[in-house]
Each structure stands twice: as C-alpha cells, then as structure tokens.
Amino acid sequence: MMSKLPFVTKEQIEEIVKTYPTPFHIYDEKGIRENARRLKEAFSWNKGFKEYFAVKATPNPSILKILKEEGCGTDCSSLTELMMSEKCGFSGSEIMFSSNDTPAEDFEFASKIGATINLDDITHIDFLNKIVGIPEKICCRFNPGGKFAISTTIMDNPGDAKYGLTRPQMTEAFKKLKELGVKEFGIHSFLASNTVTNEYYPTLAEILFKVAVELKEETGVHIGFINLSGGIGVPYTPDKEPNDIMIIGEGVRKAYEKILVPAGMGDVKIFTELGRFMLAPYGHLVTKVIHQKHIHKEYIGVDACAVNLMRPAMYGAYHHITVLGKENSPCDYMYDVTGSLCENNDKFAIDRKLPKIDIGDYLVIHDTGAHGFAMGYNYNGKLKSAELLLREDGSVLQIRRAETPSDYFATLEGYWNKL
Numbered sequence: 001m002m003s004k005l006p007f008v009t010k011e012q013i014e015e016i017v018k019t020y021p022t023p024f025h026i027y028d029e030k031g032i033r034e035n036a037r038r039l040k041e042a043f044s045w046n047k048g049f050k051e052y053f054a055v056k057a058t059p060n061p062s063i064l065k066i067l068k069e070e071g072c073g074t075d076c077s078s079l080t081e082l083m084m085s086e087k088c089g090f091s092g093s094e095i096m097f098s099s100n101d102t103p104a105e106d107f108e109f110a111s112k113i114g115a116t117i118n119l120d121d122i123t124h125i126d127f128l129n130k131i132v133g134i135p136e137k138i139c140c141r142f143n144p145g146g147k148f149a150i151s152t153t154i155m156d157n158p159g160d161a162k163y164g165l166t167r168p169q170m171t172e173a174f175k176k177l178k179e180l181g182v183k184e185f186g187i188h189s190f191l192a193s194n195t196v197t198n199e200y201y202p203t204l205a206e207i208l209f210k211v212a213v214e215l216k217e218e219t220g221v222h223i224g225f226i227n228l229s230g231g232i233g234v235p236y237t238p239d240k241e242p243n244d245i246m247i248i249g250e251g252v253r254k255a256y257e258k259i260l261v262p263a264g265m266g267d268v269k270i271f272t273e274l275g276r277f278m279l280a281p282y283g284h285l286v287t288k289v290i291h292q293k294h295i296h297k298e299y300i301g302v303d304a305c306a307v308n309l310m311r312p313a314m315y316g317a318y319h320h321i322t323v324l325g326k327e328n329s330p331c332d333y334m335y336d337v338t339g340s341l342c343e344n345n346d347k348f349a350i351d352r353k354l355p356k357i358d359i360g361d362y363l364v365i366h367d368t369g370a371h372g373f374a375m376g377y378n379y380n381g382k383l384k385s386a387e388l389l390l391r392e393d394g395s396v397l398q399i400r401r402a403e404t405p406s407d408y409f410a411t412l413e414g415y416w417n418k419l
C-alpha cells in the first residue's frame, strides 16, 4: 500500500485557520507547476504541443494564471468559462471551446474572442454559420460509438455518450466545412474518464491518427491538430499506481511515428484538455471535526458537506482522508465521516478505517483540486467555501472568499428587502 500524504501539516493548518476558518479548499502551487512542466516535457517531441486546461475542473483565475505561466491554454464549455479565460489574458488560439448543446450566445462570444471552436454535432455547422459564419480553423468532435476497450478491458461506452459526430458524419462535415472555406481542421475525442493506465492516450491516439489519415485522403483537407482531450486520471485510492506521464507521452509519440509520419502528416500538433490530471492531487478540502455521534454506527460530523465536495455523494467516489497530526497513528477505528446536509448520501467516507478521531481534529480530504469546489451547489442553503493557494514560498493567499448569506440572497434582489 502506497501512502498518501497531505501537502500541509497540522501546524500549517493551525496557523492558516487563524485567518481563514474551515472548511476551505487549498491548492499547492509548487505541485501544480511541477506537474504542468512534466506534461510539457513528456510531449516536447511534438513541436506544436499545447495543454488546454479544462476550466470546469477548477474555475479559479489564480489557478488559470499559474497554468498560463506554464504555457497552458484553456478549454471552455460555457459562456462564463470563456469570459473568465479572456479576463485572465488568454486569447485566440490559446482557447479551445469544446461545448455541447451549445447556446447561440456562447458561439457568438467564442467567435468574438477568436477561440478555436470544437463542433459537437454536424447540425452545428449550419447553426454556427447562421450566427457568426464559419472560421478558417475549426475542430470536430468524434464519437466512434460501440464500446471502448484497451486490450480486453472495457473502459467506457461511447455508444451511449451524447457527444460528438459519427465516423460517416466526420467525412460529411469535413467536406462541407471545406466548401465553406475552412483551411485548418482539428479532430477531438474523449472516450474514457479518469483512466489510471498509461495505455489510454496511446490507444486513443492510434484511433484518432488513423481517422485523421483517412479523412485527409477522403476529403483532401489540411489537418492541423489532434486533440486528445481529457481523461487521464489520478489514483484516488492509495493502492493504485499513478499514471506515468513520460510513458504516456512516449506511447503517443510511437503511434505518431507509426501512423502520421508515414502519411506525410508529421506536422500535426497534439493538443490535450486535461483537468483532473492537472489539478486533482494538488487540492485538499480541509475540514474540522465538530461532532461525534454513537448510534448504530460511529459518525464523525465535520464542518464541510457535499456542497463543498460532491463526488462521494454523486458517484460514491473514494477520497482519501488524513487526520492531521495523526499521520502515523494506527487506523484502528472505523467511522462514517459526514456533512450536515439533510441527505443521507452526505458522507465523505463510509466504514473508513482511521485513527481515533477527537472533536477539533482537522481532516484533509485528498485529491479535491479538480471537480471539487467547482461542482459545488447551494442545497440546504449551504454556502460555498473559500479557496486558498499555498504558494511556493510557503505563504497562503486567499484566491476566492467564502460565500456569505448576502451572496445566497443576492439573486432575490428587491424582493428580499420588501419582505
């Protein structure tokens, strides 16, 4: 069993809570930067390589700016994500717009700021053309259908996924877009989520590279880039080996040399749209134990709830928990760790072996840096927490304040005051 250690100590948290009370999400700048640099190095064999960070995973401007400094762009799927990217200084080809079921106003804004549009459906060609016209560079999202397997293991079920164009539609779309004046084409696909195997990207790359060669032959278009999208995962449980991004980059390179280079397509740029891999391990949700309850089971009540981290309630997802200051104590107690929502699925852990917990202990819930704070909601009138950044020099910066009751009531505007 590999151990999972927090990037903060009990002493650090005791200092931080003097200024910023729990619960909060805290991000590790050093970890984020080092990981982003490893990714870049793993794909340094490809001249045009670029990671477009999936904004939905961690939509915070300070995080986006760190990633921008590391050479990343952004991948957006909504108007507000596009607005945030623009505000953070991303422009033109630094922004991918990989949306689906897209409202007209989102396409309008994406076109205005020159983002690279990734079409999710063949009917979106006419839809986009009517609103803003067709740009010279465009991408289409491919859905091969069926089941997606790596050797004999079924990874996911694209046949059931709402995204993308079928293989015949890809040909039709490329022909039509070429007639409409497109000069540079991209191909995008996202076939499996949170994969913890070094084979995912290389397998996907082979599929997309073959399709790219076929499409070029069928339609005579220039394919400028292939976007492998997201899906590289992280080991949420301590028994799993993390992905090795160097092996993954090398696997994609082999497929590139085997398929694209012989087809005279050695100039194709590789793009990624990773979210989870970029941020998940570099965020913790820090929460304080406020109650203990002994009924049919042993419950630990904390001051965070599913509003701060939805994945356990929504997917039954495992998130590792460290009791700060008790990192080396034996895990000889068993608890359910719960939040305060009036929903019995508001449990961060069920039947979890942990050290003996006392009221006032601080818990670190691991791997919350992506799809953590971002999925938050306001059920039960619960408020969203602050987000903090642990900087490389060890200082702490608040990068989003906690919500207050007036934020919660703000959308009632005049009504609230008339009550």
Ligand SMILES: *Cc1c(COP(=O)(O)O)cnc(C)c1O
Pocket (backbone or CB within 6 Å): 054, 056, 057, 075, 077, 098, 099, 190, 193, 194, 229, 230, 231, 232, 273, 274, 275, 276, 277, 370
């Ligand atoms: C969610 C999403 C991503 C990021 O996925 P991760 O699993 O966080 O890597 C990338 N691209 C698109 C289009 C997405 O919807």
